[in-house]
Every structure is written in structure tokens, then in C-alpha cells.
Amino acid sequence: xxxxxxxxxxxxxxxxxxxxxxxxxxxxxxxxxxxxxxxxxxxxxxxxxxxxxxxxxxxxxxxxxxxxxxxxxxxxxxxxxxxxxxxxxxxxxxxxxxxxxxxxxxxxxxxxxxxxxxxxxxxxxxxxxxxxxxxxxxxxxxxxxxxxxxxxxxxxxxxxxxxxxxxxxxxxxxxxxxxxxxxxxxxxxxxxxxxxxxxxxxxxxxxxxxxxxxxxxxxxxxxxxxxxxxxxxxxxxxxxx
Amino acid sequence: xxxxxxxxxxxxxxxxxxxxxxxxxxxxxxxxxxxxxxxxxxxxxxxxxxxxxxxxxxxxxxxxxxxxxxxxxxxxxxxxxxxxxxxxxxxxxxxxxxxxxxxxxxxxxxxxxxxxxxxxxxxxxxxxxxxxxxxxxxxxxxxxxxxxxxxxxxxxxxxxxxxxxxxxxxxxxxxxxxxxxxxxxxxxxxxxxxxxxxxxxxxxxxxxxxxxxxxxxxxxxxxxxxxxxxxxxxxxxxxxx
Numbered sequence: 001x002x003x004x005x006x007x008x009x010x011x012x013x014x015x016x017x018x019x020x021x022x023x024x025x026x027x028x029x030x031x032x033x034x035x036x037x038x039x040x041x042x043x044x045x046x047x048x049x050x051x052x053x054x055x056x057x058x059x060x061x062x063x064x065x066x067x068x069x070x071x072x073x074x075x076x077x078x079x080x081x082x083x084x085x086x087x088x089x090x091x092x093x094x095x096x097x098x099x100x101x102x103x104x105x106x107x108x109x110x111x112x113x114x115x116x117x118x119x120x121x122x123x124x125x126x127x128x129x130x131x132x133x134x135x136x137x138x139x140x141x142x143x144x145x146x147x148x149x150x151x152x153x154x155x156x157x158x159x160x161x162x163x164x165x166x167x168x169x170x171x172x173x174x175x176x177x178x179x180x181x182x183x184x185x186x187x188x189x190x191x192x193x194x195x196x197x198x199x200x201x202x203x204x205x206x207x208x209x210x211x212x213x214x215x216x217x218x219x220x221x222x223x224x225x226x227x228x229x230x231x232x233x234x235x236x237x238x239x240x241x
Numbered sequence: 242x243x244x245x246x247x248x249x250x251x252x253x254x255x256x257x258x259x260x261x262x263x264x265x266x267x268x269x270x271x272x273x274x275x276x277x278x279x280x281x282x283x284x285x286x287x288x289x290x291x292x293x294x295x296x297x298x299x300x301x302x303x304x305x306x307x308x309x310x311x312x313x314x315x316x317x318x319x320x321x322x323x324x325x326x327x328x329x330x331x332x333x334x335x336x337x338x339x340x341x342x343x344x345x346x347x348x349x350x351x352x353x354x355x356x357x358x359x360x361x362x363x364x365x366x367x368x369x370x371x372x373x374x375x376x377x378x379x380x381x382x383x384x385x386x387x388x389x390x391x392x393x394x395x396x397x398x399x400x401x402x403x404x405x406x407x408x409x410x411x412x413x414x415x416x417x418x419x420x421x422x423x424x425x426x427x428x429x430x431x432x433x434x435x436x437x438x439x440x441x442x443x444x445x446x447x448x449x450x451x452x453x454x455x456x457x458x459x460x461x462x463x464x465x466x467x468x469x470x471x472x473x474x475x476x477x478x479x480x481x482x
Binding site (some may be wrong): 098102136138216219229236238 | 376458461463481
């Protein structure tokens, strides 16, 4: 029988491997979930797939699990980055959660000319990505980058990485076509801030050889909705759906 | 210059029409937004498009606006219903908000065999749909139905309405194909509860001539993510995107 509780750990996983738990993990498994020695827990670390483990030692502040067998191989998402401008806290959390669920490989918060929120808590956003992966059966956790300026990121933009650029003022062409023109290329999706892009940003994005405008329909979408919708279009046309 | 404040009202809108405000609306426009006589407000009522109006009378508990000109015609969404099983409060609110943004015509909360939450506040959910339309520039507000049992809804399912059925256990075919087979048909999307459908529900759904299974990729999605992703696929393949 496979475990109902899924937990992300940093420790390596493999046949016969012992996995020590830290205080928070022990509290969650033995305090909150009330598991006892002999109970089963599914672990993943983002590198070694998912492993079924058994509780060997259940303490108040520590514990030990033992790996039995691999229950899922590591399933990497496609090489897709999600760039977005952080907005209100709840919606920023939501975008990170959804990016992990939808299969983004890396999450890059960017500051734009019209972004108001200057700070993010990177560790908290990373924890949201971990939790989304725990809940959704994923074996991979996308890394959340520190906030950086969009203009600086574009200064060093990789030649081969294509950029899906969702601009409400534009009508775009078909993503499938762009995919044929750039076969097997890595991609990124850029979601604008609620106030849109500045003229300078817009000109620069349009001038990039890698950028492709894609329309998200006739209604104006909030940034968090736009993020899910854009990832859906990409996964369906060029990803693993 | 067009107004920055958008407000939903029940009152008819048309050239020269006067629109009285109720207490809450007057408080919002004159107390919160600090508008004064002569200021501009965009109004829509879900039937007459969007109208630019001017504040004629700004009181503490009442007010009067006067319609000047129509700034947007009524833009109806496609005839798409969204059926979903209410979950935790915040995520239920979110699904209703997203359905309004993504262009669903009607929102139907349904109780399934594995749904835990038995109650919804229909009026509160309707208010979320109104707020989403206000924020997103829409001129139409989808109606939120009262909670009803999925089995009862299926007992009276309209012959012609096709049903996109997102079941994580299934691999579906292309929505475009189903669209060609049922040209101009009205549609509905059914999002299952987090616990999935019961075997009885599943058998019944599969046996319906109108139902079409569509896959949402290899990762398990939360119900709110699945709702946005499914509406994206539908709007792109068969809707107005």
C-alpha cells in the first residue's frame, strides 16, 4: 500500500537509504499527522523520484525514515521559465503555487517599470512551490529566483531561449508555429504587471529576436489568471500535455 | 476621457438615462473613491454595454449619475457553463472569480458523491463574479446558480449541450475534434472535486452521449487550477480566443 502522506526532503533517497528528519518534519509527521513507527511516508527531493519509506524512529524533535522502494521516477517538467511581476502577496503566492502545479522548471520574479512591490520573501515563495509539489504528486520542485530587474535579465538573455510575451494590447499568432520555427528550444513565459508594460519595455521586448506575442483572448485577465492561462497554452502546444 | 472607476448597477442604461445610486454605491464612489459632482464613472449592468456617466449629485447615502455615451457594446461570452464542486472557501471564491474573467456564461456549483462542503453563499459568490467583471473590463456578469446535486443536474441535462469532462484518470482526445462533430453546440465544463468522482458518477458521465473526456496533462492539478486550465483549452479551441 502506498503512503498517503507526501513530504519533500533535502536528503538523498535510494534503496535502503536512511533519512533523518529535522524538528519541523518530525513535528508534522508525528505531532500533526500522528504517524507512529511502522507507518508509511512518501518522500521526494526533486532529484531521485518518489520513494516509499517506513517510519523507523518517531520522536518529538527528530525521527528516522527508511527507504523501501521507488514509487515514481523523477519526472522533469519541460524547460520552461515563468517570469512574472510580483503583485499583492496573496496573488504572488498563488502564481508560484500554480507555476509548480502547471510544470514550470524555474520561477523568476521580475521588477518592471510599473511594478510597485519591491520586495519578495524568496524563502516563503520557495516553500509555496514545495507545498504545491507535495500536494500535487510532483517529483520536481521549480526553483524560485530572487527578485531581479526585468531590464537586467533581458541584458543577459540566452540566445536560444524563446520568450512568450503576453501583452494585452497585442494580438498574437499561433504558438504552434513559433514552436516549429524553434524546435526543441527552451522557452520562457513573461506575464506583465497589472498596470501593463512601459513603452520602453514594450519596444525592447518587441525588438528581441526571441520574443513572440501570444494573445490571451478578448477579456482583460488578472496577472494570476494570465499566468495559468499562458502556461496552459504553452504546455498544450509545446510542452508535455 | 473615459472614467477610471467602473461600477456594476442593476438599473437600465441608455442615452440621457439617470441612474440613482443606493447607499453602498454612494459610499463607495463618494466616500471611498472621493468622487465629486462632475466626475466620470463607467457603468455596466450586464445587458446594455458600458456607459460613460457623470456624477450629477453626490450625497452621503445616495447619489445620481447621468449617462452620456456608450463606451463599449455588450460583449456576451460564448455559451459555456462551468460546473464545479465547491471546496474550501478561498478556492471556491477563486473559481467563481476566474470563471467570470475567463468568459463563462453561467456558473453552477454542484454537489458530488465526494464533496464535503454542503453549503455555499450564493449571494457572496455572485458578488465575486460582479467584482471580477468590474475589475476586468467585462460588460457581462455570469449568473451563479444555487448549489445542486450533480446527479439531479444530469437527470435533466439538455440534449444539445456538450460536456467537457476533466477526469485525471483519463487521457482524452482533442477538443477541436469534438467541436467539429458538434458545430455551434452549447458546452459545459465539469471540474471534479479534489477527491475525484465516485465510480457511479464516472460510469454515468462516460455513458452520456454528450460527454467528452479532455486531459489536463501529466501533473495532478488542484480544482481551481484545473478550472482555469480547462476554460483556457476550451476558449482557445472552441470559444472566442
